[in-house]
Amino acid sequence: MIRHLLVLLFVVFTMSIGYSQKNCGAMEVLDRQLEENPELFQNMEIIEDQIREFLKQNPQGTGQRYTVTIPTVVHVLYRTTSENISDAQIQSQIDVLNNDFSAANSDLNLVPTLFQPVVGNIEVQFCLAQRTPTGAVTNGITRKSTTRTTWGTNDDVKRSTQGGTDAWDRNQYLNIWVCNIGGGILGYAQFPGGTAATDGVVLDYRYTGTTGTATAPFNKGRTATHEVGHWLNLRHIWGDATCGNDFVSDTPVHNTSNGGCPAYPHLSTCSGNPVEMTMNYMDYTDDACMYMFSQGQKSRMRAVLEGTGARSSLQNSLGCVPPTPGACNAPTGLSSSNVGTTTATLSWSPVSGATGYGFEYKVSTATTWTVQNVTATSVNLSGLTAATTYNVRVRTVCGSTNSSYSTILSFTTQTTSTCTDIYESNNSRNAAKVIPLGSPITARISTSTDVDWFRFNNTSSQRRIRVTMTNLPADYDMRLYRNSSEVAISQNDGTNDEQIIFNTTTAATTYYVQVYGYNGAFNNNSCYNLLAEISGTNFREGKEEEEPSHFELVEDEFVVFPNPTSGDVTMMIPFGKYATGSLQIYDIAGKLVFSQQMEGDRTVKTFNMDVSSFQAGMYLINFTSGEKQYKQKLAIVRQ
Numbered sequence: 108m109i110r111h112l113l114v115l116l117f118v119v120f121t122m123s124i125g126y127s128q129k130n131c132g133a134m135e136v137l138d139r140q141l142e143e144n145p146e147l148f149q150n151m152e153i154i155e156d157q158i159r160e161f162l163k164q165n166p167q168g169t170g171q172r173y174t175v176t177i178p179t180v181v182h183v184l185y186r187t188t189s190e191n192i193s194d195a196q197i198q199s200q201i202d203v204l205n206n207d208f209s210a211a212n213s214d215l216n217l218v219p220t221l222f223q224p225v226v227g228n229i230e231v232q233f234c235l236a237q238r239t240p241t242g243a244v245t246n247g248i249t250r251k252s253t254t255r256t257t258w259g260t261n262d263d264v265k266r267s268t269q270g271g272t273d274a275w276d277r278n279q280y281l282n283i284w285v286c287n288i289g290g291g292i293l294g295y296a297q298f299p300g301g302t303a304a305t306d307g308v309v310l311d312y313r314y315t316g317t318t319g320t321a322t323a324p325f326n327k328g329r330t331a332t333h334e335v336g337h338w339l340n341l342r343h344i345w346g347d348a349t350c351g352n353d354f355v356s357d358t359p360v361h362n363t364s365n366g367g368c369p370a371y372p373h374l375s376t377c378s379g380n381p382v383e384m385t386m387n388y389m390d391y392t393d394d395a396c397m398y399m400f401s402q403g404q405k406s407r408m409r410a411v412l413e414g415t416g417a418r419s420s421l422q423n424s425l426g427c428v429p430p431t432p433g434a435c436n437a438p439t440g441l442s443s444s445n446v447g448t449t450t451a452t453l454s455w456s457p458v459s460g461a462t463g464y465g466f467e468y469k470v471s472t473a474t475t476w477t478v479q480n481v482t483a484t485s486v487n488l489s490g491l492t493a494a495t496t497y498n499v500r501v502r503t504v505c506g507s508t509n510s511s512y513s514t515i516l517s518f519t520t521q522t523t524s525t526c527t528d529i530y531e532s533n534n535s536r537n538a539a540k541v542i543p544l545g546s547p548i549t550a551r552i553s554t555s556t557d558v559d560w561f562r563f564n565n566t567s568s569q570r571r572i573r574v575t576m577t578n579l580p581a582d583y584d585m586r587l588y589r590n591s592s593e594v595a596i597s598q599n600d601g602t603n604d605e606q607i608i609f610n611t612t613t614a615a616t617t618y619y620v621q622v623y624g625y626n627g628a629f630n631n632n633s634c635y636n637l638l639a640e641i642s643g644t645n646f647r648e649g650k651e652e653e654e655p656s657h658f659e660l661v662e663d664e665f666v667v668f669p670n671p672t673s674g675d676v677t678m679m680i681p682f683g684k685y686a687t688g689s690l691q692i693y694d695i696a697g698k699l700v701f702s703q704q705m706e707g708d709r710t711v712k713t714f715n716m717d718v719s720s721f722q723a724g725m726y727l728i729n730f731t732s733g734e735k736q737y738k739q740k741l742a743i744v745r746q
């Protein structure tokens with residue numbers, strides 16, 4: 108009897124997800140993409156690092172900034188006429204996005220007094236694209252008839268080879284696909300850091316805009332607001348775990364997602380029982396019951412759009428500017444990359460109607476240009492002079508006529524190296540070079556893709572490891588590997604020294620150090636110093652106190668890596684304003700398998716743990732410090 112009842116309850120529950128509660132596929136899609144593309148995790152870590160740097164450089168990042176307008180293309184995929192939603196319905200969706208991302212939504216006045224001080228005006232607007240990636244006229248909407256009844260969340264809708272529509276250049280556009288998703292999914296998004304070809308937001312045609320096929324209770328366009336929030340790196344407000352972490356400090360801890368339209372105040376069952384912000388766009392409540400972003404969410408999104416952020420190139424897009432009719436337009440987006448001592452790559456965006464391009468370059472002080480006529484949209488220059496500034500420009504050839512020139516771009520080649528790197532080539536773990544222990548070595552990151560690998564052995568009597576990098580000429584970071592497993596990382600800002608202390612007691616073996624430039628940083632002219640040491644007693648983190656690292660800025664984040672792991676796991680534990688806390692690990696059945704009291708120093712502490720004796724499976728790690736509680740999932744796999 109009981110078993111039947113449970114089955115029945117389960118069926119009712121899963122059906123109810125599809126038809127009465129908001130349901131977004133973003134995290135499921137992220138999980139799949141992480142499985143398919145192991146580099147994605149690293150990309151997302153780099154983006155989190157960039158966000159920390161942005162918050163450090165822009166402490167007022169939540170205050171008034173400036174409006175960023177995002178050119179948007181909507182790809183409609185339809186089998187039935189009702190799936191082929193109208194231009195007016197698409198415009199109604201753009202209107203909702205513009206209101207919600209500028210705190211100009213008419214229901215903003217419903218925000219309770221408690222949350223009014225943290226309402227965030229994201230200062231982002233959206234336009235339907237006025238020009239295609241090649242410079243042709245468009246209304247920002249593509250339409251394609253298909254025979255597919257439903258598309259699911261496997262990204263087929265984004266691939267013309269699968270009957271979908273290919274993405275437009277994600278550096279210039281937000282791509283939104285509207286189709287019949289199926290499975291009760293209202294929409295899904297790709298977070299920053301993923302593949303270009305699948306970047307964007309997918310919406311079900313029944314939950315797009317406010318007119319036409321828009322279906323209550325999701326007929327106020329908030330599915331797109333929520334998904335564009337993910338696309339700009341926001342997590343669900345409940346952190347996708349019980350009392351989870353959404354990486355935002357001014358949103359309360361939520362027990363889990365909320366559906367429907369909760370009565371205010373809705374109290375969390377998490378530590379401290381805070382009032383949940385059920386009206387936040389990143390919850391699962393009905394469209395009419397969500398009407399705010401927070402200022403902390405604004406900071407996360409602005410970090411992605413500004414400076415070196417993953418989506419900052421959108422600010423330079425001409426997507427919202429209509430092309431001049433019939434004109435032979437000058438190329439845009441001229442940029443340099445891989446600038447070395449004698450080489451550089453220049454590239455630009457393709458132009459509609461171009462039969463070729465006239466590319467020209469010269470030393471900045473020279474008067475005559477060297478011309479190269481090409482049909483591609485990039486040129487590799489070689490034979491340049493070191494430490495010299497060059498000017499480049501390009502024009503479009505349209506049959507017998509030429510466009511005007513693009514704006515002139517300058518770049519300066521690197522100076523010839525004054526230091527020697529005797530360890531090259533060591534660009535992979537297999538090519539890692541042995542380094543001495545206890546005496547510093549010098550090496551050089553000479554190009555944007557150069558990575559240096561070193562190796563050494565610890566001994567059974569001296570197992571603890573300390574690796575220190577000093578005299579950094581650019582923003583370099585390093586990772587420590589035990590055999591093939593990453594066990595620690597050091598990612599300080601700028602040219603601050605980097606240090607990894609790994610007080611391990613596990614059996615002696617070979618360790619590898621990987622040094623790389625953050626965001627492609629390199630300096631062909633100057634070396635860095637690296638010192639590897641081993642010891643029989645614990646290394647102490649000497650300089651931490653007088654020279655605080657940027658980890659203090661992320662005191663609200665509980666980081667666990669590598670994840671999944673098969674051996675060692677490193678946890679960055681936020682102690683907040685307390686010096687003590689407790690760490691528990693539960694297995695999937697909720698059984699406590701590990702518990703330890705922790706002592707910190709009111710900042711983030713790194714804790715290394717060997718979990719090779721744990722059974723493979725999913726675990727929940729719970730860290731409590733004072734009234735603060737953090738949770739992360741950990742997957743343990745067997746190699």
Ligand SMILES: [Zn+2]
Pocket residue numbers: 131132133134333334337343
């Ligand atoms: Zn979502």
